[in-house]
Amino acid sequence: MKFLYFDEGACSEIISERVFQSPEFELGKLLISVLRGTTPKARLTFRCVATSAADGVFVLTPEKGVQNYIVIDLEEAKDLFQLDDSGLLLSIQKTFRFATKCWGGLKPSVNERILTNNKGIVFPYPIGMQTALRVCIDRNPDAKRRVSRDTKKALLLYKFSDNEGIGVAEEPRLTNFRKAWENRSEGYALAAQQLQDLVNLTGNGSTSLAVTELRGANKPRLVEAGLEGWISVLTNSQLAFVNSSLTVPHRIEGPAGTGKTLCLVLKALKTLKDASTAHIPHQLLFIAHSEPTRRTIENLFAMNGGEDFINADFEVLAKPQSIKVTTLQGLCAHLLKREISDSELVDRDAYESKLIQRLYAIEGVENALRDEYESHLPFLSESFRKFLTETEKWAIAEMLQHEISVQIKGRADQDLNKYKKLDRLKIGFPVENDGDKTFSFLMYQKYQGELEAAAQFDTDDVVLSAISQLNTPIWRRRRAREGFSSIFIDETHLFNLNELSVFHRLTKSELQQPIAYSVDRSQALGDRGWTDLSFEAAFDPSGTLGQSDPTRIRSVFRCSPEIVDLAFSVTSSGATLFTNFHNPLTASVSAFTAEEERKSRTPAYLSFASDDAMLEGAFDRADVLAREMGVLKADVAVIVFGDDLFARCQEFAKANRKPIEVVKSRGDLDAVTRAKNSGRFVLTAPEFVGGLEFAGVVLVGVDGGRVPPNGSGLEFEPSQNFLNYAAHQRLYVAITRARFRVEILGNMARGMSDILRSSVSAGLLDANASAA
Known part of the structure; x- marks a missing residue:
């Protein structure tokens, strides 16, 4: 294969349909296989087909007739095809967008350049990625020969490189372009016949592509599509996550805007519907980080056909298949309902709770510096002394709150000796020796004293108390009957180790951990030390379940x-x-x-x-x-x-x-x-x-x-x-x-x-x- 020929209609189809924007879609993968020549004959949409002729592949919309076109010289631009699938698809999409602007007489975008010799340059990658890779395009190839024989506008992608070559004097080789141009009539004839054969085969010729549901001026998402409606528009990785069996902890991970919460909701719905079809009782717990998020997720279930499954309380036997959506605070309050009242909680909303905790932390810092600093000064490292004396109190309090959550309560169980053995966080309290950690622990005790004086419990206190309730002979006997069949956790990155340690105790069996959770570690404030191993340890502390099953989503749907x-x-x-x-x-x-x-x-x-x-x-x-x-x-x-x-x-x-x-x-x-x-x-x-x-x-x-x-x-x-x-x-x-x-x-x-x-x-x- 020496060239690829795309007409304007094909370019328009490819840049307009969401399923061609990412290799995580099945049709995105099909387009990549066409580009790489592994599938030289294919139907991309109901009007666009790829066909092979004259040592090349023509991707055409034959019903529109001969149109403006772009040729990719595979021999001259071979470096383009050394990219991975995502890079190749990104470069092609950026190139086709540039081509569409050229044919429509529109101005180039910020990542596109028009040179003095009428050549075009497209930079597919953000410049922040420290790469100068560029697509080089001749905007009027073989002009003298075509002037009287070709009325259509032509483009030639002749180079992909990270250098400028010889600049404006550079001239592309035209052998493969001429071959594509001279054989396009054969390509259109073959494409038209191929499309007709497909119409005859299916009887209606209407669909190999059910994807336009996500398109629309002001409704980019179908929040009420239901499980069946969403299945048709999920990426391959999202669909695999939704359909996979939940026998080991399963993580779905990706940047903001990739649909992690939606995938969790759909997976939970499918789990319940499969159990209902099989007449198997299934009680599902869904944990949200805050009260407003809980309400949003509950509404998302209701709008997508899960209203009948929603349980208003924690009564697991209320329905054969049920889901309880709650916050971690709400869950722990339920577990401790005989030992703690709502008024004793700092706040039922996890985020509001942490803001109030910061006020207590400032009090703890100021009290410790006022009452204890002089006596501990000889034992503090020079850097920690400097930190305490040169940093404003509100900043120390914010870092102390982080240290308490992640280290003192999160990993050390509020034990000074355990705390001294922990490695310091890379981005956190600058504790260098045991004296530093002792004074940090003293500030924590002052903070804890403020809580006790207010007769309140912070999130970690509540969680640790709930864990103790779940580590008793009574719960172990009741676990198989009162535990949950599966657990789903949204925004896991916002919880600390203590908080995550509750969930593996709530499943019906300690031998299986059917837990699904979403993660975007870059949204977690400060250094929480989260790694693949730490997540696995949180949900499988015994290490007997085997490796958890991760799904990473790369396609960002929210952001331009x-x-x-x-x-x-x-x-x-x-x-x-x-x-x-x-x-x-x-x-x-x-x-x-x-x-x-x-x-x-x-x-x-x-x-x-x-x-x-x-x-x-x-x-x-x-x-x-x-x-x-x-x-x-x-x-x-x-x-x-x-x-x-x-x-x-x-x-x-x-x-x-x-x-x-x-x-x-x-x-x-x-x-x-x-x-x-x-x-x-x-x-x-x-x-x-x-x-x-x-x-x-x-x-x-x-x-x-x-x-x-x-x-x-x-x-x-x-x-x-x-x-x-x-x-x-x-x-x-x-x-x-x-x-x-x-x-x-x-x-x-x-x-x-x-x-x-x-x-x-x-x-x-x-x-x-x-x-x-």
Whole structure:
């Protein structure tokens, strides 16, 4: 095989259908096999076929007749086919989008160039990936010979390389292009016959492709498709996860916007429906991280045909097949219902609970430094002393809260001797010796004392108490009857080791752990030390079940390619910090069609003269974005960075009578729905925006000294590293909430945040945008 010939209709079909955007779809794999020549004869859609002729493959839409076309010279551009399947498909998609613009007389995009010699250059990969690989295209090949014999516009992909070659003087070899051009009549005849044969064979010629359900101006997703409806539009990896039997812990992992929660819901529904069909009792437990997320997931079950399975309480015998959707706090409160009341919980919502815990942590830090620092000073390392004296108290408290959750309670069971034996977190409390850990433990005890004085229990206290209830002869006897047949956990990355240690005790048998859980480790605040082995140990502490079954999703459905590239640049900019930071975007691909890409824009950075001007500009920009995209005000979220600025923004909105709905709980879809129904803006902070999605987002206060926080009192490296880590994570979460548009606002006096500078230099963020 020496060439590939695609006509304009075929290019349009390939860039318009979601199933051709990723090799995770079956038809995406089919297209790759056509490109590589392993399947030279195939039907791609009901009007587009591939056929073999004259040492090449023609991919055509014969019913439209001879059209504009692009030829790929396989001998000259052989390096293109050395890419893996995702890279090859990405490059072809970018090339066909460029070709469509050339034929339509449209301007090139930011990753495309038109040279003075009429050649075209396409950079398929984000520049932040440190690659200069490019597709080289002749925009009028063999012009003299074709001028009187060919009325169609032709393109020739003649080179794929990471160097410029000889520049504008470069001339492609035309042997294979001429062969393709001269034999296209034969190609069209064969394609038309092939398509007719397929019509006769099927009797209607209407479908080898049931994929257009996901297309539409304002409904990119079918949240009410039901299990059967969703099956037809899932990727291969998603479908394999949904259909696989749950005998060992099964992890579904991927970046934001890949459909992890949906896949968990569908897998749970299929599990229950299979059990119902087989008349097998099955009690399923589904754990959400927060109360708003719990309500959203419960609604998702109801809308997709699972309403009859939903159990209002924990009575496992209420229905033969049932599902209980709850938070970890709600589960533990149920297990401890005779020992703890709701008033003793810090908060039933996990996220709200952790915010209140931070207030107790500040009290613990201040009390320990005031009462105990001088007596422990001789035993502290020099670096830890510097940390305690040069870091602001709120930053120490945030890091202490993390240390308590992950280390002291999460791994050491609140035992000082066990804590001293643990390795320190790479991004966390800078404890160097036993003296440092002793003083850290003392701060923890002060924090615990504040809890006891308030007669409350934090999340870890409740979980550890619940675990003790599950480690008794009574529960072991009742487990087979009262345990759950399967357990599903959403956003596992937000739980610590203690919290995850509950679930393997709740299954009906300790010999099987039918647990499915979703993970995006880059959304977890700070260094939690999560690895494949640590997840396996949490759900199989005995190590007797064998290796768990992971599914990794690469296709990002929520975000445009421009937003994926910006998010990749943000996570990559912290590479020197994140020695154990999992960056799921390195292998991700956007599943956006060309139609969806047209709604998108390069993310922009806007500077304002003052914070007041920036807050006013935030609502103005949200209004402009809503008008430009033709969506409701509530479809553009205003996300404010920094507690002080978030409070000021709420006051500004109230004083200026801006219609707002404030989201103060993670994943609060009910608040977003209220905003849509009342025509209000959605105002929130990065801590609360996880689990939601919008057409666009306006990020406010992403500037120097605020993201990440620094300046007076924050020069000490470990504390600054932790805050940098947290800032990258929050910015990643906020950016990936948007489908089409991202605008970032900053104070001109503060300057741009360092996190964004690499994005600007790579052309992924437009710093010259106008707020007008």
